[in-house]
Amino acid sequence: MNCEDISFRYRPDRPWVIDGFRHTFKPGVTLVKGASGCGKSTLLRLLAGFLEPQAGRILTPFGTAPTDTRFQRCALGFVFQQLNLLPLATVERNLMLAGSLAELPTEQIAANSARWLRVLGLEAYARRLPQSLSGGQQQRAAIARALVREPTVVLLDEPTSGLDDLNARVIIRSLEQFITGDRICVVSSHDTRLESLADETLNFNHFLPLEGHLEALV
Amino acid sequence: MKPSTLIISYLWKDTWKRWCEQPGSPTARVFVTALLVVVTTVILTAFQLVERSLRERLERFGLDTVLVREAVAPNSPGFFRHGGGPDALAMLETSGRKLRLRQLFVRGQTEWRENNLPVFTYPPEALPALAEMLSTQTAAVCASAELPRNALLRVRIGHRSVLAGVARPPNWLRALAPDDFVLVPQGWLEEEERLGWLATTVFQRGLGAPPMEQIIAAVNVMAILDQRTPPQIQSALPLMRELDEMHLRHQQWRGVLAGILGAAVALVYGAIAVLEFRQNLFVGALLRSFGAPRWLLYFRHWLENAALANLAAIGATGLVVALQETIFGTLGFPREMLASAGANAYAGGALVGILVWINVGAFLSSLPVAAGLRQPVGEILN
Structure with missing residues (x-):
């Protein structure tokens, strides 16, 4: 997955969040590290095609832009920091919907759901609504929802933020199992527990606008 | 199961839950529409009945x-x-x-x-x-x-x-x-x-x-x-002049009522749709991040508004038809006129026009949602 000199800012009157970033994400896990506000989450949303860069371009492994609907539906798995599950659908239904939108056959969706629910320790919660789950369970369910689609590109935004070691370990194990072959996984986090998972680490702190932080410190 | 079926099923559940949690939202829309439709139907039907009475007099007298x-x-x-x-x-x-x-x-x-x-x-x-x-x-x-x-x-x-x-x-x-x-x-x-x-x-x-x-x-x-x-x-000349004048006034009222009805539906429904769209902004964005098409999410809002408006309009017209003798009798129309042909045909005739205006209003009310759906997912979800 190629980023070719991409620049992005949220409003024309705001400073650049990402300015002239160039990188090729290779198969395996890339850990994007950096302090809060350095643009890690923005990078992931650009890679997912949920935002579009004002300059430069991003190319998916299929040679398309990430805004391509087919890429988003069939080849992308994204885990957001907060809201990840449809509140009125059970965990199982969330997984089924995600798999179905990825155009997987029903049997495969069922098999994938069963697998990832088991790996992530959620079998007992499959018929529960997200609101009845704990934060860790919800985050694991979100990862299951992303993996059930068998995506080529998995993007995880702070997947272990605020989670205890046990939950973090379950998540790391599931990712280790999933990231094989040509699959690309980009994880944005400043959680050191994820460092063992990474094949490559990218320091994003050079995009951090220091002024505000220094002022706060003073 | 097809993805669209799953999404539609989820959206229906979401809509139903919202209605149950905030019954005031659909009720207000239905009530406002029904009230406006009753007033419009009565006015337009009254015009048609007056025209009919004039035509009968003209027919009896001979042109x-x-x-x-x-x-x-x-x-x-x-x-x-x-x-x-x-x-x-x-x-x-x-x-x-x-x-x-x-x-x-x-x-x-x-x-x-x-x-x-x-x-x-x-x-x-x-x-x-x-x-x-x-x-x-x-x-x-x-x-x-x-x-x-x-x-x-x-x-x-x-x-x-x-x-x-x-x-x-x-x-x-x-x-x-x-x-x-x-x-x-x-x-x-x-x-x-x-x-x-x-x-x-x-x-x-x-x-x-x-x-x-x-x-x-x-x-x-x-x-x-x-x-x-x-x-x-x-x-027959004064009658013909009166009929022409009545017809002209009927057309003018029809235009004015069309504007009022369409604008009222567009404003009331639009305001509620925008509020509810904002409440469901994250869920909508999440569905889009899964790959759910934007048009389907827009279609949900449009369909909800159109269904409520049409339901209210048909119900209100049914009410006018059921109570036609009381309503038009009170307004001074001879009971024989209502008994012979009934106002049903006239109320029914007015309904077609009313439905058109209401659906235009419902469509306009969903346009802000269409504009809202253009916001990138990445700007909504964190």
């Missing part, structure tokens, strides 16, 4: 018919008890057919009809024109659209009683009276004729005759030339 009435008192120069006397409107015979009658200042009564019947006497010259109404048993005729044809009935006129045969009046004579009337040969009611009469001429314009306005003007001019009091002239 080419003129009724000329002139009072003849016992001391006036035109008072000839026997025979018709000079005909001031003789020149009209070249332009159509004409019948001279005398309307007496008495009324007739039958055992069938309690109301008084106007009584006309006809001269012998009128026999060819009235031939189709006359029976062999009596020369008196009770012209009625409802009483059984050819029946013989006794009509009391003042102190006298005459036997009259029931006949249907030909169309051109229906202008003589709105309901039933009695025709008696001149000379049968000598006592009553002594009081004077209204010299009544029914004229039906023929093909190729001058326009009605010119004929009426000619009658007036002749009265002035003969130094007579201008006669009372009744024609």
Whole structure:
């Protein structure tokens, strides 16, 4: 997955969040590290095609832009920091919907759901609504929802933020199992527990606008 | 299962839950629409009923018919008890057919009809024109659209009683009276004729005759030339003018109500749709991040608004139809008019237009949602 000199800012009157970033994400896990506000989450949303860069371009492994609907539906798995599950659908239904939108056959969706629910320790919660789950369970369910689609590109935004070691370990194990072959996984986090998972680490702190932080410190 | 089925099923569940949690939202929309539709339906139906009433009057009177009435008192120069006397409107015979009658200042009564019947006497010259109404048993005729044809009935006129045969009046004579009337040969009611009469001429314009306005003007001019009091002239022209005016007003009201209804639906529904869209902003964005198409999320809002608006409109129209006799009876429309055809057809006719305006409003109300759905997922979800 190629980023070719991409620049992005949220409003024309705001400073650049990402300015002239160039990188090729290779198969395996890339850990994007950096302090809060350095643009890690923005990078992931650009890679997912949920935002579009004002300059430069991003190319998916299929040679398309990430805004391509087919890429988003069939080849992308994204885990957001907060809201990840449809509140009125059970965990199982969330997984089924995600798999179905990825155009997987029903049997495969069922098999994938069963697998990832088991790996992530959620079998007992499959018929529960997200609101009845704990934060860790919800985050694991979100990862299951992303993996059930068998995506080529998995993007995880702070997947272990605020989670205890046990939950973090379950998540790391599931990712280790999933990231094989040509699959690309980009994880944005400043959680050191994820460092063992990474094949490559990218320091994003050079995009951090220091002024505000220094002022706060003073 | 197909992805669209799953998404639609989820969106339906989401909508239903929202309605259950905030019943005020759908109720307010339904109530506002129903109220507006009831008012609109009643106004438009009332216009249609008035138009219908005018048309019926016009039909009964006849488009080419003129009724000329002139009072003849016992001391006036035109008072000839026997025979018709000079005909001031003789020149009209070249332009159509004409019948001279005398309307007496008495009324007739039958055992069938309690109301008084106007009584006309006809001269012998009128026999060819009235031939189709006359029976062999009596020369008196009770012209009625409802009483059984050819029946013989006794009509009391003042102190006298005459036997009259029931006949249907030909169309051109229906202008003589709105309901039933009695025709008696001149000379049968000598006592009553002594009081004077209204010299009544029914004229039906023929093909190729001058326009009605010119004929009426000619009658007036002749009265002035003969130094007579201008006669009372009744024609379809005022009714046609009234009908045209009513039709124009109907169209204007239709336009105004269309604007009000469409704008009200667009504003009320639009405001609620925007609020609910914002409440569900994250869920919508999440669905889009899964790959759910934007049009489906827009379609949900449009369909919700359209379904509520149409449901309210159809329900409100049904209510007006069910209560039509009470509503339009209170507004002063004769019950016979409502009973004969009912206002259903009119309310139903108005419904088509109302549904169009409401759906335009529902569509407009969903446009802000369409604009909201253009916001990138990445700007909504963190």
